[in-house]
Amino acid sequence: MKLRHSQAVLLMVLVAFLWSTAGVVTRHLEFARKFEVTFWRSLFASISLMLILPYFQGRAVFRKIRDAGVALWLSGVCWAVMFTAYMVAFTLTSVGNVLVILAVGPLLTAIAARIFIGYRVPLRTWVAILVAGAGIAYMFASQVGSASIVGSLVALTIPIAAAVNWTISQHSHDQGHDLDLVPAVMLGAFLSTASTCVLAFPLQASMHDVVLLGTLGVFQLAVPCVLCMVCARVLSAPEISLLQLLEVIFGILLVWVGANEAPSTSVLTGGVLVIGALVANEWLGWRRRVPIS
Template sequence: MKLTHTKAVFLMVAVTLMWSIAGVITRHLEHARSFEVTFWRSFFTVLSLLVILPFFQGRVVFARIRRGGWPLWLSGICWSVMFTAFMVALTLTSVANVLVTMAIGPLLTALIARVFIGHRIPLRTWLAILVAGAGIASMYGAQMERDQLAGTLVALLVPLAGGINWTITQRAHAQGQNVDLVPAVLVGAVLSSIATLPLAMPLRASAHDIGLLALLGLVQLAIPCALAVMCARVLKAPEIALLALLEVIFGIVLAWFGADEVPGQTVLAGGALVIGALVANELLGWRQRA
């Protein structure tokens, strides 16, 4: 499939909409909780990718996994942490808390890349980090008063693992080793399934729950991950970073109207600071490069 720029933009919007359904669907589960939710979603992601990957990349994709070396497996470990922490966090705190915390990913990635591979951070990004940090700190302070901090701390593992993942792939690329992120997603889903199965026992999910979690594995993770890689070949990094923020908006709105989960004022205010800082940083960087 050859994408024009306009088609890639609309496809990326559709990708963020698919990503955003996890929160509202999780709220309609009957019996599955915590690690069992993670296990079933990762399990169905594996099954989906075993069909999708050969369709998009041919059977050579499995050879790439065997020859991927340490960067691909480290990337897979990072994906497994992201998959597990995201779903566990959704069972511990509100959808809005999880999504706003995840939104700091680009700024946290910049800090990790600065420490480990020496990437320079421009002044605008330092300012964005400070503003976004203030937004997250205000959220954390309010949650400490209500004893709801655990879920947000677990959610923080998602952008942390994402930043490490990006840094690993960039360093491998600089050393002449290209990491194909889609097979790494498959590795991550396999590792997540294996790691969470013992913690999920005894399995309590109903047929209704398994149907919803199968939907998440296919529609919320496997398909959009494959499509996002296609979009990344056409869109510039700032465009993807800005469009990816739609997941936060879509996710909060879906949970609000689909599960009556009204976000608190502190979350909305902190989220506004985080998203505003990210948008300003990307737009300024885009303008400077232009």
């Protein structure tokens, strides 16, 4: 699939919208809770990826998993953590809270890259980390003593896993072995399904729940993951990072309109700090890369 730049931008907007639908859908579940929510979504995502990914890479995608090295398996574990914690967090705290915490992923990645592979972090990114960190700290402080703090901690494992995953990928690249994220994503879906299978029992989901979670597995997880990889061939990393932030905005608006879950003051304040820091960091970085005509 060959895209022009404008087409890739529009496609990434669609990807962000599809990603953002998980929160509002979980608010309309009848009986499925916690690990069962993850199990059904990951199961349908695994089946979908088994059908979709061979279209792009042929049967070689299965051979890559069979012959996978340590790096691919570690990446798969990271994806599994992200897939699992994402849905569990939605059952424990507000959608806006989860999405704002997810948004700090690029900044945590910068810290991990600095610590583990010596990546030089620009001053603007350190400033963004401090500002975003203040926003997250404010959100956590406002939840001390409430049940939401558990959901926030679960949500925090997602950007941490994403940072570890990027570091593994970059280290593999530095060693001359580029890590193929396509089979890693599918492996992550398999591991998420397998790890939550037992934890999901006794299964309580109604047919209504299974249909909703199956729809999420296909159209909120499998399809947008593949489309994002297609867009990554055309768009730069800063462009993708900025467009991914639309998931936060779309997700909060969808759950507000579709489930009457208005964001709290702490989420709005923390979100403004986090999103503002990320936008400023990526925009300044983009300005430095664009040649002056």
